[in-house]
Amino acid sequence: MAHVICVYCDSNLPAELTPAGGGEVTCPACRHPNQVLALFPALLKTWSVNPPLLADDPPGEGEAACFYSPNRRATTMCDHCGVLISDVWTAAWGSKTLCLKCLEHLREEGRDPGFQSSRIQWDNLALFLACLPFTIIIWPVMVVTAPASIFLALWHWNSPRSMIPRGRWRLGFAVLLALTQLALLIIGLVQVLFHPFG
Amino acid sequence: MKKTFGEYRYIAGSARVRGSVWEGADHLLYIETKGYPAACLESYRRIDYARVQAITYGRTSTWAWNLAWQILVTLACGFMVAQFWLKKEQWPAFFTGELGGSAVLLLPVVLLALIINGFRGPTCVCHIQTAVQSLRLKPVCRVRDAKKLASRIAAACQQHQGGGTVTQEQLLSIPAFDPGPFALQMKRPFIRTPALIWGFVLLLAGGCLAIAEPYVDSLPFFIADVIINLSGGTLLVVTRMRNARVMMAGILGSTLKAVTRNFVFGLLLSAGLYIYASITISQEMVSRGRAVQIDDEVTLSLLRWLSHASFDEIHVWAAVVMVVGGINVFLALLGLPFAFRPTPVAVPPPVPTNPPAANELQPPSLP
Numbered sequence: 001m002a003h004v005i006c007v008y009c010d011s012n013l014p015a016e017l018t019p020a021g022g023g024e025v026t027c028p029a030c031r032h033p034n035q036v037l038a039l040f041p042a043l044l045k046t047w048s049v050n051p052p053l054l055a056d057d058p059p060g061e062g063e064a065a066c067f068y069s070p071n072r073r074a075t076t077m078c079d080h081c082g083v084l085i086s087d088v089w090t091a092a093w094g095s096k097t098l099c100l101k102c103l104e105h106l107r108e109e110g111r112d113p114g115f116q117s118s119r120i121q122w123d124n125l126a127l128f129l130a131c132l133p134f135t136i137i138i139w140p141v142m143v144v145t146a147p148a149s150i151f152l153a154l155w156h157w158n159s160p161r162s163m164i165p166r167g168r169w170r171l172g173f174a175v176l177l178a179l180t181q182l183a184l185l186i187i188g189l190v191q192v193l194f195h196p197f198g
Numbered sequence: 199m200k201k202t203f204g205e206y207r208y209i210a211g212s213a214r215v216r217g218s219v220w221e222g223a224d225h226l227l228y229i230e231t232k233g234y235p236a237a238c239l240e241s242y243r244r245i246d247y248a249r250v251q252a253i254t255y256g257r258t259s260t261w262a263w264n265l266a267w268q269i270l271v272t273l274a275c276g277f278m279v280a281q282f283w284l285k286k287e288q289w290p291a292f293f294t295g296e297l298g299g300s301a302v303l304l305l306p307v308v309l310l311a312l313i314i315n316g317f318r319g320p321t322c323v324c325h326i327q328t329a330v331q332s333l334r335l336k337p338v339c340r341v342r343d344a345k346k347l348a349s350r351i352a353a354a355c356q357q358h359q360g361g362g363t364v365t366q367e368q369l370l371s372i373p374a375f376d377p378g379p380f381a382l383q384m385k386r387p388f389i390r391t392p393a394l395i396w397g398f399v400l401l402l403a404g405g406c407l408a409i410a411e412p413y414v415d416s417l418p419f420f421i422a423d424v425i426i427n428l429s430g431g432t433l434l435v436v437t438r439m440r441n442a443r444v445m446m447a448g449i450l451g452s453t454l455k456a457v458t459r460n461f462v463f464g465l466l467l468s469a470g471l472y473i474y475a476s477i478t479i480s481q482e483m484v485s486r487g488r489a490v491q492i493d494d495e496v497t498l499s500l501l502r503w504l505s506h507a508s509f510d511e512i513h514v515w516a517a518v519v520m521v522v523g524g525i526n527v528f529l530a531l532l533g534l535p536f537a538f539r540p541t542p543v544a545v546p547p548p549v550p551t552n553p554p555a556a557n558e559l560q561p562p563s564l565p
């Protein structure tokens with residue numbers, strides 16, 4: 001069982017003051033009014049109980065044994081690798097049933113989008129580097145940022161971008177901007193050294 | 199921005215700095231973005247509907263503050279635009295000239311910002327609570343979005359938690375919390391330091407100097423203005439940063455936030471003025487037939503130009519300097535009474551008495 005937590009100071013709000021149907025409750029610690037939008041039965045559940053111990057369940061005659069614990073009866077199949085597994089090796093991930101090995105593998109490798117915890121936005125980074133010299137104060141940094149932007153954009157052309165699907169226009173635009181800057185830089189350098197334009 | 203992808207449906211937020219919240223089949227996806235001005239890293243948090251305990255929000259004063267300054271800027275722009283069209287002779291030239299022209303361009307922008315902010319409604323901080331965390335959903339920053347979030351996922355949460363709702367009787371069955379851990383769990387209150395008082399005093403002095411700056415033609419005055427404003431702003435910004443994890447709500451918290459914004463704006467303004475002065479002096483040197491190079495004479499003439507700058511020379515810049523100074527004075531007067539208010543004395547939590555039983559090891563008696 002838990003208490004609702006104040007959004008301002010993280011202290012517990014008294015249960016007797018918390019409106020079950022939603023409404024305002026003033027935090028006794030910081031005196032700020034919190035609005036409760038919805039409460040769910042999980043609030044009343046006790047989470048600190050130990051999981052039940054599973055009884056021995058050896059496979060019977062003609063029954064499949066667990067791939068990882070051969071002394072246990074297989075009850076389900078891993079949705080990822082397809083091996084037969086017993087209850088002790090089963091993990092539920094949303095609507096999927098996975099074996100613990102696959103769960104660890106997917107979480108460590110981050111191959112499945114459903115398991116990824118973060119992604120670097122290389123397209124935004126390349127575009128930011130390409131746009132940085134346009135700020136008046138630090139325009140000379142284009143000597144470094146333009147090649148870096150081109151390198152990042154081409155190196156990460158096929159890398160996964162945001163989880164929200166989007167095209168490659170940022171990468172393309174970054175390359176275009178950086179190439180323009182490099183061209184201007186070269187023209188300026190040639191003009192300073194050889195004065196071809198007078 | 200897409201409204202659906204895969205199994206997810208959009209609820210709130212954007213692909214930019216704040217991140218976004220998406221409704222999944224059996225969980226809520228919170229995409230948290232880091233990096234400014236563009237998001238450079240996306241972190242994904244998935245909250246199972248079966249684990250959600252509560253959705254709460256608390257109103258913030260950001261909406262009111264934003265409305266206040268947007269209305270002020272809109273009125274000021276409207277006034278200057280009126281002056282620009284009427285061309286009243288009794289007003290200084292910069293009101294009817296460049297400043298009025300700038301206001302004509304600025305007015306539609308601030309008016310649009312005011313309308314958008316007004317329609318989006320009050321701001322809030324929204325939290326979603328599970329057994330292990332109370333997670334702040336940064337993209338849900340408006341009351342309207344928070345209510346929309348609750349209405350969208352409430353049915354799914356109840357379905358995944360076996361149906362049923364929480365009644366007041368069930369809430370009353372939750373045992374009262376122990377005051378000891380409760381006291382420890384609280385964020386400690388902000389302790390007022392002399393740095394806060396000195397910061398506001400310097401800010402007040404600096405603001406007054408900045409207001410007087412366009413009318414005073416003196417190099418020491420200009421240097422004193424820069425040093426005092428920098429010291430006051432830095433003291434207050436550092437105080438705010440050092441106390442980022444303590445409870446600093448209310449007018450003091452809002453004032454320090456506004457001081458930080460004004461300080462950053464003041465720094466940008468100084469950089470802009472410096473560039474403007476450099477360009478002006480370079481043009482003067484070129485017109486006199488001198489090569490542009492940085493030496494002591496140029497540095498001194500740059501400082502002199504900045505200290506001599508008046509309304510007739512820098513026009514709009516002078517007005518902006520005066521506005522920044524005025525905001526500093528206003529914020530200092532707002533924050534000073536709170537800086538002097540004594541900090542409440544912290545009461546330590548009661549220590550439970552737990553004497554050892556007869557068969558337990560007794561502590562050795564000290565001589």
